[in-house]
Amino acid sequence: MDExxxxxxxxxxxxxxxxxxxxxxxxxxxxxxxxxxxxxFHYVTGITIGSIxxxxxxETRTPFLDxxxxxxxxxxxxxxxxxxxxxxxxxxxxxxDQPTIIVYEGKIVEQSLKKMRLHLNDLxxxxxxxxxxxxxxxHYAILETNGQLSVLKKAGQExxxxxxxxxxxxxxxxxxxxxxxxxxxxxxxxxxxxxxxEWLYEQLKKQGVGKVENxxxxxxxxxxxxxxxxxxxxxx
Numbered sequence: 001m002d003e004x005x006x007x008x009x010x011x012x013x014x015x016x017x018x019x020x021x022x023x024x025x026x027x028x029x030x031x032x033x034x035x036x037x038x039x040x041f042h043y044v045t046g047i048t049i050g051s052i053x054x055x056x057x058x059e060t061r062t063p064f065l066d067x068x069x070x071x072x073x074x075x076x077x078x079x080x081x082x083x084x085x086x087x088x089x090x091x092x093x094x095x096x097d098q099p100t101i102i103v104y105e106g107k108i109v110e111q112s113l114k115k116m117r118l119h120l121n122d123l124x125x126x127x128x129x130x131x132x133x134x135x136x137x138x139h140y141a142i143l144e145t146n147g148q149l150s151v152l153k154k155a156g157q158e159x160x161x162x163x164x165x166x167x168x169x170x171x172x173x174x175x176x177x178x179x180x181x182x183x184x185x186x187x188x189x190x191x192x193x194x195x196x197x198e199w200l201y202e203q204l205k206k207q208g209v210g211k212v213e214n215x216x217x218x219x220x221x222x223x224x225x226x227x228x229x230x231x232x233x234x235x236x
Contacts, residue, residue, distance in 0.1 A: 008060065015064055016057040022068055023053045026075040041095045045078045096145045103141035106154065108217055108229050116143055120181045120217055127151065134176035135219060136227040172222035180218035183231065193220060204228070 026049065049071055056067035085092040100112050102123060113123070124135070126149040132138065140152040177189050179200060190200065201212075203226040209215060217229040 011060065012057070015060075018064070019053045019056040019067070022056075022071055023049065026071060029075060029079065041081070042078075045074070049074055049078075099145060099150075100143045101140065102143050102149070103135065103138045103151075106136070106139055108135065110216060110232050112143075118143075120178065123149075124178065134221060134227065135217065135229070136176070136221060173224050174220050174222055176222060177220050178217065179220055179226075180212060180215045180228075182217075183213040183215060185212055195220070200226070 052067060052071045052074065055062050056064060056071070081091075081095060085095045100116055101109055102112050102116070102118070103109065108120075108123070113120070123141075127133070127135065127138065127141070130149070130151055132151060132153070137153055138151055139154040142150045144150055174193055177193055179186050179189050179193075179195070185197060185200065187197070190197065200218075204210075204212065204215070204218075207226070207228055209228060209230070214230055215228055216231040219227045221227055
């Protein structure tokens with residue numbers, strides 16, 4: 001019990017102070033990319049260096065000099081790999097991957113969603129974060145290497161268009177809502193919209209779609225119409 005309560009106050013203060021200073025200096029050497037362009041590689045690097053610093057500060061059993069050497073060498077490796085990536089496109093792709101097209105000419109690229117392990121809900125959330133409530137309004141969407149989604153809206157979907165032309169815009173009847181995802185009806189959303197499955201099947205029939213299983217994504221629009229994105233050929 002006495003060993004448990006024993007604290008070497010000044011040793012912990014000194015170790016924490018020097019670890020903090022070392023981490024600050026090394027972070028400056030690594031550059032601003034650690035914050036502004038946090039790719040997976042840089043994310044893992046930042047966590048690892050922070051973990052080493054925490055180990056130096058809080059673990060008296062870890063030799064202080066050994067911890068500093070580990071931090072410095074990890075920083076050197078990070079800078080070296082960043083330099084190689086700067087000089088070599090192939091190395092840059094290996095370290096940071098490359099942007100992935102998620103929506104191409106208004107159609108969701110299913111293979112890209114699977115490759116990035118993204119669900120339709122994830123895509124909808126990322127669009128809403130950019131004040132885009134309907135996938136129908138998207139011409140291109142690209143998932144960047146830092147995890148951010150870049151979006152090019154379809155022509156005429158810019159928010160200021162109607163206002164600039166002094167055209168009155170009708171009050172939206174619905175919030176754009178997913179009603180079919182990967183061939184399955186989202187019954188909960190239909191109920192919240194006060195719509196029935198019969199209505200949904202009728203809308204599919206009007207657009208020449210015979211089976212729900214053939215639809216990858218369907219969304220009720222603000223005016224009550226249905227936007228449909230069919231499955232790609234060969235997709236199960």
